[in-house]
Amino acid sequence: MKAIQIQAPASLDNLKLVDLPDPAQPGPGEITVRIRASSLNYHDFAVVMGMLPSAPGRIPMSDGAGEVVAIGAGVTDYQLGDAVVSTFFPDWLNGDAETTAFTRVPGDGLDGYAREVVTAPTTWFTHAPKGYSHAEAATITCAGVTAWRALVVDGQIKAGATVLVQGTGGVSVYALQLAKAMGATVIATSSSDEKLARMKALGADHLINYKQVPEWGAKALEITGGRGVDHVVEVGGSGTLDQSIVATRNGGHIAMIGVLSGFGGPVSTATLMAKQIRLIGLTVGSHQHQLELITALEATGIKPVLDKHFPLANLADAFRHQAANAHFGKIVVDL
Numbered sequence: 001m002k003a004i005q006i007q008a009p010a011s012l013d014n015l016k017l018v019d020l021p022d023p024a025q026p027g028p029g030e031i032t033v034r035i036r037a038s039s040l041n042y043h044d045f046a047v048v049m050g051m052l053p054s055a056p057g058r059i060p061m062s063d064g065a066g067e068v069v070a071i072g073a074g075v076t077d078y079q080l081g082d083a084v085v086s087t088f089f090p091d092w093l094n095g096d097a098e099t100t101a102f103t104r105v106p107g108d109g110l111d112g113y114a115r116e117v118v119t120a121p122t123t124w125f126t127h128a129p130k131g132y133s134h135a136e137a138a139t140i141t142c143a144g145v146t147a148w149r150a151l152v153v154d155g156q157i158k159a160g161a162t163v164l165v166q167g168t169g170g171v172s173v174y175a176l177q178l179a180k181a182m183g184a185t186v187i188a189t190s191s192s193d194e195k196l197a198r199m200k201a202l203g204a205d206h207l208i209n210y211k212q213v214p215e216w217g218a219k220a221l222e223i224t225g226g227r228g229v230d231h232v233v234e235v236g237g238s239g240t241l242d243q244s245i246v247a248t249r250n251g252g253h254i255a256m257i258g259v260l261s262g263f264g265g266p267v268s269t270a271t272l273m274a275k276q277i278r279l280i281g282l283t284v285g286s287h288q289h290q291l292e293l294i295t296a297l298e299a300t301g302i303k304p305v306l307d308k309h310f311p312l313a314n315l316a317d318a319f320r321h322q323a324a325n326a327h328f329g330k331i332v333v334d335l
Helices: 042-048 140-154 170-181 193-201 216-223 238-247 269-274 287-300 312-323
Strands: 002-006 015-019 030-039 065-071 083-086 117-121 125-127 162-166 185-190 206-209 229-234 248-256 278-281 306-311 330-334
Touching: 002 312, 015 312, 030 140, 042 312, 083 140, 125 287, 140 170, 140 229, 140 248, 140 287, 162 170, 162 238, 170 185, 170 229, 170 287, 185 193, 185 216, 193 206, 206 216, 216 238, 229 238, 238 248, 238 269, 306 312, 312 330
Parallel strands: 162 185, 162 229, 185 206, 229 248, 248 278, 306 330
Antiparallel strands: 002 015, 030 065, 030 117, 030 330, 065 083, 083 125
């Protein structure tokens, strides 16, 4: 099978296309999946760039979708030809959050889905949403489940709520779509008027260009009549958190997801406490969360927004496109 491996030292120039032996036939409780698509996340970028160190020769990519081509003994939930999609934490099936260490995350602590064939336990996968292509299904593992957990599981979003989403990457676009499907008002921020226009076309009610309005937290307060937003989908990190605190209502909720603007820095803790904001850090979600998301996607008809497609051999170019911040929605790798 064809696969991409990260050679030492990790960098985009050291992503190598290799030929590897096909995996063994599935044992009891396992399935073999022909991977047809993956999608890029910032976590994947951090791994291939060496920001999150992994073993030399690691196969990257946490997201994988394809069809079942072999079934092990005792497997009853899957049939040959079923469309399936991977889960981010293979061992976190349900209940309280497991440790967020990445030692058992495909593409990081374990080999991931930048390869044509994978044999693994059935618990590593779910059925793909009905009517989804493999490319569409490959976007839910990380971005879709993260947005779902932020708004629904942790946020307990209700119709009529106001949600602020940052940027136009995969998590933010999914959050916009889910929030609108649940009857929320959405404020979208971006540095690009062109991308903001696309967010408006997807249903965003209010738009803020944060380059033109650096104090965008105050602008969000103005939009909400001084009340503040109920939920912020915080993907920026330390560089944006203070503005998110300003934007959030008393007793509101900030879902702390990303570190695009930095891993650490000063935070207005006094304001955070004074407004009694619930700041909840999260990393993707469980197998059960993914099943719940899939039910919601099928019920609402939401389809992910796909950006450019790249072949497996051009994975490095896909990451360069991501690093240029030229994308809108999810970048897809076709296998």
